[in-house]
Amino acid sequence: MRCPFCAHDDSQVKDSRPTEDNTAIRRRRQCSSCGARFTTFERVQLREITVVKSNDKAGEPRREPFDRSKIEQSATLACRKRGIEREKIDQLVSGVQRQVETSGEAEVSSRMIGELVMEGLRQLDSVAYIRFASVYRAFNEARDFEEFAGAVREISKG
Template sequence: MRCPFCAHDDSQVKDSRPTEDASAIRRRRQCSSCGARFTTFERVQLREVVVVKAGDPERREPFARAKLEQSVALACRKRGIEQERIDQLVSGIQRQVETSGDSEVSSQRIGEMVMEGLRQIDSVAYIRFASVYRDFSEARDFEEFASTVRDVGHDG
């Protein structure tokens, strides 16, 4: 594993343990060149899945868990939602995508899965995500959408 500090190609694993939801292995590593310590996560990837973009069906890119995590985290920012709950949502969506049997999934389908998951967790995060996903352009768009949302239980 390449060191993120000095780019040396060799590091030693000092500790390995499963993450809280057991969806990955967390490894603490130490660079054999500069001695820096860093953490890596190893996840099971069941299959390569390509995402077909909604606006341009000719545009395709590999499914990226990090991109999904970033979108969900942004919607949940400052909502007091536990990171474990966000990780469970992202892992569940990734599992659905990888076990669907299809080698391609539309970005629209992924967006719908995120919206469904966020709707169950937090109504504000749900509306935030929807505002980007559905491209709200005016305050009226928020009002109309928010009026259809029933408040859900929020742990925070």
């Protein structure tokens, strides 16, 4: 495993343990060159998934390999300063990844992935849900937030 600090190609595993939800192995590693310690995660990948991104301009939609880290980054940003445990975010991301991989499709739309993330955030934290929705659904005005937050409030009451 390449060291993220010095880019040396060799590191030693110092400790391995399963994550809390048993969907990955967490490994503590030490670089044999600079001595820096870092953490890696090993996860099962059922199949290669291609994400089909909608194209705003006329023409073919873009395709790119599924990248778990993009979901992780978006969910983490939405949950920032909300006091949500890292494990809960990892569980959300793992759940989305599992749903995508078990869908049986080789190509999955970015829209479907966005909806899965929104559903997970809705169950986790209403503020994080609204934050993610504001970017995902491209809110342009304060009214967009008000309407969406009102709908979230109604769902929470019911």
